[in-house]
Amino acid sequence: MNDLDTFADLLAPEGQALLAELRDHDPANELAAATRLRREHPAPLVSAALGQARLRQRAAAKFGADAQLMYFTPNGVEQSTRTTVAAHRAARFAALGVRTLADLCCGIGGDALALARAGIRVLAVDRDPLACAAARANAEVLGLAELIEVRCADVTEVDTAGYDAVFVDPARRSKARGGRIFDPEAYSPPLSWAVEAARTAPCAALKIAPGVPHDALPEDAETEWISDGGDVKEAVVWFGSAEEGPDSPAPGGRRATLLPAGETLLGAGLPAPAAAPAEDEADRPPVGPVGDWLYEPDGAVIRAHLVADVARQIDGRLIDPTIAYITADRLTATPYATAYALTDVLPFNVKKLKALLREREVGIAVIKKRGSAVEPEELRKKLKLGGGRNSCTIFLTRVAGAPTMLLGHPATDPVTPGR
Numbered sequence: 001m002n003d004l005d006t007f008a009d010l011l012a013p014e015g016q017a018l019l020a021e022l023r024d025h026d027p028a029n030e031l032a033a034a035t036r037l038r039r040e041h042p043a044p045l046v047s048a049a050l051g052q053a054r055l056r057q058r059a060a061a062k063f064g065a066d067a068q069l070m071y072f073t074p075n076g077v078e079q080s081t082r083t084t085v086a087a088h089r090a091a092r093f094a095a096l097g098v099r100t101l102a103d104l105c106c107g108i109g110g111d112a113l114a115l116a117r118a119g120i121r122v123l124a125v126d127r128d129p130l131a132c133a134a135a136r137a138n139a140e141v142l143g144l145a146e147l148i149e150v151r152c153a154d155v156t157e158v159d160t161a162g163y164d165a166v167f168v169d170p171a172r173r174s175k176a177r178g179g180r181i182f183d184p185e186a187y188s189p190p191l192s193w194a195v196e197a198a199r200t201a202p203c204a205a206l207k208i209a210p211g212v213p214h215d216a217l218p219e220d221a222e223t224e225w226i227s228d229g230g231d232v233k234e235a236v237v238w239f240g241s242a243e244e245g246p247d248s249p250a251p252g253g254r255r256a257t258l259l260p261a262g263e264t265l266l267g268a269g270l271p272a273p274a275a276a277p278a279e280d281e282a283d284r285p286p287v288g289p290v291g292d293w294l295y296e297p298d299g300a301v302i303r304a305h306l307v308a309d310v311a312r313q314i315d316g317r318l319i320d321p322t323i324a325y326i327t328a329d330r331l332t333a334t335p336y337a338t339a340y341a342l343t344d345v346l347p348f349n350v351k352k353l354k355a356l357l358r359e360r361e362v363g364i365a366v367i368k369k370r371g372s373a374v375e376p377e378e379l380r381k382k383l384k385l386g387g388g389r390n391s392c393t394i395f396l397t398r399v400a401g402a403p404t405m406l407l408g409h410p411a412t413d414p415v416t417p418g419r
Contacts, residue, residue, distance in 0.1 A: 003130050006048045010071070011137060014041065018049040023068060025053045063110070069141050071134040076108030079171065081207070084228050084259050086114035089167075089205065089236060094118040096203055096241045096248065098165040104155040104197070105169045105189075109135030109148065111207075115167075116147035124150045125158050156189055165203040168194040184208065184216050191216070198239045206237040210303050222249035222266075227300035228259040235303070256300040256336065263335040267306040285311035285326070287318045290345045290399055294319075294406060295326040295337035296368070310336045320398045323371045331411055339411035340393055348374070348396070348403035354383050356407075363388030372396035372403065 009015050018041060025033060030050060037046045055072035062082035063070060072080075081089070089111065093101065098120055103112045106124035108131055115122050116139070124139075126132050132152040139148040151158070160166050170187035184191035191208065195218050198204030210225055210232045217223050222238045238249035250266060257264040285308040295316060297307050302324045311317060313336070316328035331339060346352065357365065363385055367376035374396050395406040 004133060006044050007071070007130060007133050007137075009042075009045050010048055010052060015045055015049060018045065019052060022049055022053040025050070025057075027054060027057070066113075066142065070108070071137045071141075072108055073128070073131055073134055075128075075171075076110075076131055076134060079169070080107055080110035081114075081169070082228065082233065083110070083114065085226055085233050086111045087117070088226065088257065088259055088262065090114040090118035090120065093120060093165055093167075093203070093205070096165070098203055100163045101165045101167060102158065102160040102163045102201075103167050103169075104158065104160075104194075105171060106135055106150070107131050107169065109138045109150070111167060111169065112148050112150075113138060113142060113144060116144040120147070122148045123158075123160075123163065124148055125153055125155050126150075127152065127154050156193065160197070160201060163201065165205070166198055166201040167205050167207070168197060169207040170194055184212060195221075195237070198237070201240070203241050204239040206239075208235050208237060210235045210300075214305065220251050222251065222253040222255060223304070224255040224257055224264075225300040225303040226257045226259065227298050230298065232299040232303055254304040254306060256298065256304040256306050258298055258300060258335060261335060265301065265304075265306055265309060265336055267304065267309045285316070285318050287321050287400075288327070290319055290342065290406065291316075291327045291329040292342055293328045293331050293411070294340045294342050294395065294408060295328065295334070296340070297324055297326065297337040301336050306336075310334060319404075320371065320400060323397055325370060325395070325397060340395075340408040341411055342406055342408040343392070344405070344407040345399065346405045346407070348372075348405050350379065350382050353394070353405055357383060357385065357388075357392070360390055360392070361388035362390045362392050364391035366391075366393045367396065368393065369396040371398045 010019065018037065034046055034050060052071065055074065055077050056067050059067040059070065059072055059077050062080060064083060093115065100121045101115055103115065103122050103124045106112050106126045109124055112122045112124040112135060124135050129152050132150050136150045139145045139150065170189055170191065194206045198206055212235055217237065224236045224238060226233050226236065241248035254267045255264055295314065297310055301307060301310055307324050307326065311326045314326065314328055314332040314334050316326040319325050319327050326337060365385055367379055369376055392407050392409060397404055397406065
């Protein structure tokens, strides 16, 4: 029996009964469960149901309560877009006037589901028959089958003419390459093919890894870095627009979007290659002494190279030309960075830090690093924090090139700068 036959059996009444029984399955008891269930059900079906139960539990972090109803493949769990991010992208497509869309490399259908929920009719294409079977089942179980057509095909051979938009999510993992793929041209299909496919559509978006080099990005598109709950999840390259509007992609633009709030910051984009040195210099944030407040930009802001934009917003400056920490003399609210009230700026010295924390009865310390060779856990072991009643945040970084320790508290704490 092949994987498709076994998957079909999962959708039949016996398979559904098994999945329902395994809804609250504890993976620690899997051997006992398998032994018990195989007395009454075919072994391949039991193995498939147990595997699906494990995948649903893993997928809960991305899909929430829907995960217990959905169907997954191992690659589908790893590569699919989490619901919050997919919903944001679908809403942006809808705001651009998109009503029909070709979702290329759809996997188990995570993005197709979000697009359909936004009222967009979707052609979902993938070359993996099992992924397509899961995508069809997901559309059916979530009541979206009328809006989603799933087609098993090579995406490079699909005619997308007639669709308002194209979305491409190339595979960025490979067993042959040992996991994640970092070279955009090693994606499947390659980023260059996806870019050319996008340029033929009225509107398009390409999902890529957030660590993509900026020089690999097309200058006729906008790139959006998206974080969710403070974690950078992906980058999206946007081309064209179905209708002009505030959400229309800005060619050459760089955008940082922070979920779940949906705050979005659009920068000026990359400077022109022929820009004069003085113009380049003007785009850089100033560097100066550490003030009373330290700002840690969101990862999407850093990836999008928009630290200078945030520094201007809060009238801040960098503590070092190579470090993405902003400092300021007064507190200014911004959704794009976390603010800390600083109490100390000290040259790096473990012995002095240990004595200071003991004197202040600090028992809990959050240790962050940027531009430091010291590992936080390595330092934590040396500090040997006891049961003190106070807490603080320690930043291991550089100030004007010198290894430095900054101590402080989140601005939300009832603590004012103490320097």
